[in-house]
Amino acid sequence: MAAAGARRLYSIAPMRAIRADLLDFVDTPVWGDPFSAAVRWRPDHWLLIGDDGRIAGVQPGDHPPGPEWTCDDQRGRLLLPGFIDAHVHSAQLEVIASYGTELLDWLHRHAFPAERTFADPEVAAAGAARFLDALLAHGSTSAVVFPTVHKVSADALFTAAHERGMRIVAGKVLMDRHAPDGLRDDVAQAGRDCIDLIQRWHGRGRSRYAVTVRFAPTSTPAQLAMAGELLRADPSLHFQTHVAENRAELRWVRELFPAARSYLDVYARAGLLHRRGVLAHGIWLEEGDLPVLRDSGAHIAFCPSSNLFLGSGLLDWPVLADAGVGVSMASDVGGGTSLSMQRTLADGYRVQALGGRRLTAWCALHAATRGAARQLQLDDEIGRLEPGLMADLCLWDWAVGAVDARRQQVARDLHEKVFAWMMLSDERHLAATWVAGRRLYIRSPS
Numbered sequence: 001m002a003a004a005g006a007r008r009l010y011s012i013a014p015m016r017a018i019r020a021d022l023l024d025f026v027d028t029p030v031w032g033d034p035f036s037a038a039v040r041w042r043p044d045h046w047l048l049i050g051d052d053g054r055i056a057g058v059q060p061g062d063h064p065p066g067p068e069w070t071c072d073d074q075r076g077r078l079l080l081p082g083f084i085d086a087h088v089h090s091a092q093l094e095v096i097a098s099y100g101t102e103l104l105d106w107l108h109r110h111a112f113p114a115e116r117t118f119a120d121p122e123v124a125a126a127g128a129a130r131f132l133d134a135l136l137a138h139g140s141t142s143a144v145v146f147p148t149v150h151k152v153s154a155d156a157l158f159t160a161a162h163e164r165g166m167r168i169v170a171g172k173v174l175m176d177r178h179a180p181d182g183l184r185d186d187v188a189q190a191g192r193d194c195i196d197l198i199q200r201w202h203g204r205g206r207s208r209y210a211v212t213v214r215f216a217p218t219s220t221p222a223q224l225a226m227a228g229e230l231l232r233a234d235p236s237l238h239f240q241t242h243v244a245e246n247r248a249e250l251r252w253v254r255e256l257f258p259a260a261r262s263y264l265d266v267y268a269r270a271g272l273l274h275r276r277g278v279l280a281h282g283i284w285l286e287e288g289d290l291p292v293l294r295d296s297g298a299h300i301a302f303c304p305s306s307n308l309f310l311g312s313g314l315l316d317w318p319v320l321a322d323a324g325v326g327v328s329m330a331s332d333v334g335g336g337t338s339l340s341m342q343r344t345l346a347d348g349y350r351v352q353a354l355g356g357r358r359l360t361a362w363c364a365l366h367a368a369t370r371g372a373a374r375q376l377q378l379d380d381e382i383g384r385l386e387p388g389l390m391a392d393l394c395l396w397d398w399a400v401g402a403v404d405a406r407r408q409q410v411a412r413d414l415h416e417k418v419f420a421w422m423m424l425s426d427e428r429h430l431a432a433t434w435v436a437g438r439r440l441y442i443r444s445p446s
């Protein structure tokens, strides 16, 4: 089913060229610098897409491509690399914006009941299609995704992503304790399921497998050890989990793992900290954790919308940056309240501002594109508008309506313009999304 208000177009348009304002990053922006040299701004340029779905070239607007190219003149719009949502739950879309609780209670009241329904293959297939179409309708072309504990839900997600040609990193969720009936696995069966899914999906098309530990409280030490063995057996796998999100969660982890130095140390001891590791949240990391994290190469997915909504806390991004720990951006829907990466980035700005820190549009947008791709070791394929990389793209209106149109008119420099766009825009500004050169989302005419 196509996302509401959208038509899905699966037609291949070989040798297509798009004319728009191109923005991406060639380096990592420094914190607090609105005039960063890491920004690559190419206003009014053609981006050429080859028939292999990759970016074939970029050239100025006054140098039109030859007659073999189908030209799509989108002058006055902004073309970005497709966003990468570094942490999101496909089965929680329908409990987005559920009232009244903090993390542990929210899981039991809202997340777990929704996830239990994904044991049914039909529910899982429909949910996966709805979720991926919704991502595309928000400009996100890649994501690191938690489906559910059920193998069928991982299969459904990989199948739907494969059909769309999307770069998805995902894995069956591991949880063998402290979860309700219908949502627990066991070590032996979970190990077999992971191996089967890895064999069928890891590296097939654009799918990649992530060993997916929900969080320390829902896995026994034996299950954590099994996850560590999987990662040791194949270092090309990814790893994802949650860490240090909420203070009650932190106390619980201390009770469950008294020998561990910290919450992060539970994962370190099990051999789970991995250079392709994505750890969501990391608000309440403890002393000694940052060098461990940095040395492992794993990074933190900053989930500001979720952290505000669930009252979890305020991440201090510069502390991580100073320690050399990478940060990506993530919606964490259904804890987060929108799949829109701009809304997520805007919340990220607010969270940093509450701590007296200023997040530039450059650091924010970089973390949702090239920065996330680098952390996932996928930057030779996604995250930039560079010849040879996949044509995963999103095309945006600079303004929708009089207020942001006026704000754009009076912006005095590039950072002011892009920052105002980041703070004021959302999925309503999205005109179209391409995955591997195929336009999979186009806004319906209103």
Ligand code: GUN
Residues within 6 Å of the ligand: 089, 103, 107, 111, 214, 215, 242, 245, 306, 332, 335
């Ligand atoms: N910690 C463990 N599971 C979850 C989840 O589903 N969402 C969030 N935000 N935190 C978690």
Ligand code: ZN
Residues within 6 Å of the ligand: 087, 088, 089, 242, 280, 332, 335
């Ligand atoms: Zn999460």
